[in-house]
Amino acid sequence: MSDILNKIVAVKHEEIAAAMKRSPLEAVRFDAESRVLTRDFVGALRSKIAARQAAVIAEVKKASPSKGVLRADFIPADIAQSYAEGDGAISAACLSVLTDRQFFQGGIDFLKQARASCDLPVLRKDFMVDAYQIYESRAMGADAVLLIAACLDDAQMKDFEAIALGLGMAVLVEVHDGVELDRALRLKTPLIGVNNRNLRSFEVSIQTTLDLRSRVPAERLLVTESGITTREDVARLRAADIHAFLVGEAFMRAPEPGEALAELFR
Numbered sequence: 032m033s034d035i036l037n038k039i040v041a042v043k044h045e046e047i048a049a050a051m052k053r054s055p056l057e058a059v060r061f062d063a064e065s066r067v068l069t070r071d072f073v074g075a076l077r078s079k080i081a082a083r084q085a086a087v088i089a090e091v092k093k094a095s096p097s098k099g100v101l102r103a104d105f106i107p108a109d110i111a112q113s114y115a116e117g118d119g120a121i122s123a124a125c126l127s128v129l130t131d132r133q134f135f136q137g138g139i140d141f142l143k144q145a146r147a148s149c150d151l152p153v154l155r156k157d158f159m160v161d162a163y164q165i166y167e168s169r170a171m172g173a174d175a176v177l178l179i180a181a182c183l184d185d186a187q188m189k190d191f192e193a194i195a196l197g198l199g200m201a202v203l204v205e206v207h208d209g210v211e212l213d214r215a216l217r218l219k220t221p222l223i224g225v226n227n228r229n230l231r232s233f234e235v236s237i238q239t240t241l242d243l244r245s246r247v248p249a250e251r252l253l254v255t256e257s258g259i260t261t262r263e264d265v266a267r268l269r270a271a272d273i274h275a276f277l278v279g280e281a282f283m284r285a286p287e288p289g290e291a292l293a294e295l296f297r
């Protein structure tokens with residue numbers, strides 16, 4: 032694991048221990064199982080692609096370990112609405128909301144506020160290291176969770192996926208290289224995220240996605256993540272038959288995130 036992932040995972044275990052004291056697993060599990068309606072995350076992506084549009088997972092991200100604060104006037108509900116509207120013709124398929132507080136200045140309330148302000152399905156973007164967080168994600172209203180192969184073993188990925196699917200959530204499994212991709216393909220989820228950010232150097236290169244593209248079977252949906260900032264990036268990825276994108280920073284730095292989205296994917 033990279034240094035940053037090691038640090039994040041250590042903090043997550045501390046946070047989970049504290050959260051379990053406030054709300055024991057049984058209570059969080061009850062809350063998660065009491066929520067019935069999830070929004071269809073995979074369906075939202077597939078219907079954009081069927082309409083020959085880009086399927087964009089638009090991120091609500093105040094800050095990041097590599098770049099610091101990205102947006103000063105950070106109002107999750109307004110950002111989510113802007114993404115849902117786009118320019119009227121081009122808009123987001125789904126949202127991704129950072130809930131990690133220490134490294135990304137995110138929060139659980141941000142996810143709730145973003146989801147309440149629109150009808151888009153929402154991914155909880157955080158670092159899952161314990162089954163507790165999967166129940167917690169559904170309890171807070173998430174429609175999908177992220178599983179990062181670099182910080183989980185095979186048994187954890189399988190277990191967390193089964194819990195998420197059992198609660199009606201989608202799973203985006205994230206990989207950085209071919210070894211992690213082979214592990215991810217043992218899961219049931221159709222959503223395979225290739226993260227273009229090297230977690231050791233923080234450098235981003237869309238070549239990471241392009242290199243792995245042919246190894247993702249046609250029945251899975253490849254989502255390219257991180258470092259997508261220009262129309263040229265989008266054109267290169269689309270030419271390689273990649274139609275689902277997760278974008279944060281490029282939108283967060285724009286005055287109107289939804290207009291920036293429409294401009295990038297026009």
Ligand SMILES: O=C(O)c1ccccc1NCC(=O)[C@H](O)[C@H](O)COP(=O)(O)O
Nearest residue numbers: 095096097256257258259278279280281
């Ligand atoms: O964004 C970071 O600096 C970062 C550092 C360490 C681990 C994860 C990190 N980002 C998480 C993400 O995957 C991105 O927020 C997401 O893919 C959007 O990327 P971008 O469009 O480059 O903001």
